[in-house]
Amino acid sequence: MGRLTKVDLLLFAVVLIWGSVFSVIKYTLQEIGPLAFATARFLGASILLLALVYLREGKPIIKREDWLRVALVGLSGIGIYQICFTLGLNYTTASNSSLIIASSPIFAALFAWLLGEEAITPRQVVGILLSFVGVTLIVRGGSEGLALTWENLRGDALTLIAAVLNAFSAVIAKRPLERYSSLRVIAMGMIVGTLFLLLFGWRPLLAYPWARLSFQGWLGLGYATVLAGVIAYVLWFHAIGELGATRTLVYGYLIPIVAVLVAVLTLGEQFTALHALGALIVFVGIALARLVPRERRAEAALIQGGGDDDRG
Numbered sequence: 417m418g419r420l421t422k423v424d425l426l427l428f429a430v431v432l433i434w435g436s437v438f439s440v441i442k443y444t445l446q447e448i449g450p451l452a453f454a455t456a457r458f459l460g461a462s463i464l465l466l467a468l469v470y471l472r473e474g475k476p477i478i479k480r481e482d483w484l485r486v487a488l489v490g491l492s493g494i495g496i497y498q499i500c501f502t503l504g505l506n507y508t509t510a511s512n513s514s515l516i517i518a519s520s521p522i523f524a525a526l527f528a529w530l531l532g533e534e535a536i537t538p539r540q541v542v543g544i545l546l547s548f549v550g551v552t553l554i555v556r557g558g559s560e561g562l563a564l565t566w567e568n569l570r571g572d573a574l575t576l577i578a579a580v581l582n583a584f585s586a587v588i589a590k591r592p593l594e595r596y597s598s599l600r601v602i603a604m605g606m607i608v609g610t611l612f613l614l615l616f617g618w619r620p621l622l623a624y625p626w627a628r629l630s631f632q633g634w635l636g637l638g639y640a641t642v643l644a645g646v647i648a649y650v651l652w653f654h655a656i657g658e659l660g661a662t663r664t665l666v667y668g669y670l671i672p673i674v675a676v677l678v679a680v681l682t683l684g685e686q687f688t689a690l691h692a693l694g695a696l697i698v699f700v701g702i703a704l705a706r707l708v709p710r711e712r713r714a715e716a717a718l719i720q721g722g723g724d725d726d727r728g
Contacts (some may be wrong), residue, residue, distance in 0.1 A: 423658045427667045430648045430655075435674025437644040438513065441505060444636030450502040452624045455610075455617030457637060458494060461645035462610045465603035468646075476600050482592050486601060487608045489592070493585025494609025499616060500578040508571025516575040518672060519547060523664040525582035528662050533587050540662060543704030547669040550697030586661035593657030602653045669698045 445453060469476040478486055491549050505513045521544045527533075585605075614621075629637075655664045673695050 423655050427655050427664065428670070430651050431667055431670040431674055433442075433567075433643050433648040434668075435671040436678045437640055438505070438666065438671075438675055440636045440644075441502070443632055444640065445502075447629060448557060448624060448637070449620050450506045451499070451617040452620035453481030453615075453637070453640075454498045454502040455613045455621045456608060457645055458498060458613055460637075462603070462606045464586040464642065464646050465606055465650075469603045471474055472507045473597065473600060476604055478592075478596065478600070478604055482595060482610055485588050485592050486605050488497065489585045489589045490605035490610075491612055492552050492581040493589070494606050495612030496609075497578050497581040497585065498609070499611060500574045500581065500618045501727045503533050504571045504578060506571065506573060513571070513575050517579050517582065518570060518669055519576070520579045520586075520620070521662060522548065523580050524586055524661045524665045526606040527584055527587040528660070529727055531659070532585060533590055543701045544662070545701070546704065547666060547698045547701030550694040550699075550701060552647030553566055553697065575600035583661070583665065586656050586665055589653060589656055590661060593653060598654035598657055599650050602649050606649070656694045666702050668700060673698060 439455070448456075460547065466476070501517070504516075523546055546574075581702075589601060652664065655667075
């Protein structure tokens, strides 16, 4: 079993940020409409990312042959994804949303295999499915539980589309990340995704009375923009470039665990035996899914060492 690396530790930081953002977004949506919130969030994140690229790397040049993938990363992983995710979370429960989004590694493994981007071992498949079982137990152990009602159905359907898009964007991002920094890829991708968001969200964005937004609302928007929208995205795509989509997305299974712990610490919810069992199963599944046979690690190292690199 491979030891924990710097990339693993960065992924744990992303999990902490994204594990708490469900509750932050759910709270902030009580004041701001979902489209106005998503558009404001990623418009701000795009501006910050573009400024960071210019400061660290200069002009963010993307070669013509790479633009299609970078644009698809932005459209599927930011633009369309955020509309489906934010509207879905608005219509369903946070528990339903976290469980459905947790299915992304399953779709990522399928896309990676279909597109020939990554070879998936039976051990990784077992780990992915085992972790999903663990997440299901965690959600079932929560106070909300898993809500299967007609009222939640449209939110669940939108969230499922978001999970598929999240997986697709991670898989197709692998090749651009071999040539450019994660900062440059996510910055340019987010600009494309934000432009798409503006097509649907510019009216709600301009119509919302921002002067009336409470201090807590600004804090929620700031957290979702800076931490969850800039820092976490850059770290996440850096990990995809290093580990691949499947091994990175499997860390998303830790997000519901963090969400439960946040609820225990801030809302006084109980940590049950079902939570503990689910968390244990998730960790075992991740340990299996993150393993790569030695011959594949050596092959990846050779490819990475001889590849074309335009990172700034």
